[in-house]
Amino acid sequence: MNNIVMYATATCPYCHAAERLLHSRGISDITFIRVDLDFQKRAEMIERTGRRTVPQIYINDHHVGGFDDLQALDHSAELNNLLNVSG
Template sequence: MPVVTMYCTAVCPYCVMAERLLLGKGVEVTKIRVDLESGRREEMMTRTGRRTVPQIYIGDTHVGGFDDLSALDRAGGLDPLLAG
């Protein structure tokens, strides 16, 4: 199973929902807190081209935010991506 990384903050409801969806699939999420770690938001923006959290990576694949993750799940594409 690929490593799942999520750029997030403590007060973001979309981050909580994304983590909940992934945990429901038995996936451990590595969180990068952009509100606590200096320079991480800039890293996230450089990597993704986006400013908002969450920003989710499954392995080397940038999935996007919660809406993107949820849409991928509804379309049946999340489970194969998580399976590697």
């Protein structure tokens, strides 16, 4: 079982794209931390990741980065390794 955490906002198209990509890989349980609703969570995200943009994605406590980073991992098949699934 994977622990997926995504810092996100409601209107971010890249957040929605990341969610769709993860769903397409069989991940249905994603914990969303809405930084548009809680500015302390935004500050937490910036401190934790060093980045100000969303999404910021963690897979099993490994910081993946944003959607472009997630997509690059998917294209290189490294996402499957992080998710511990067969290709």
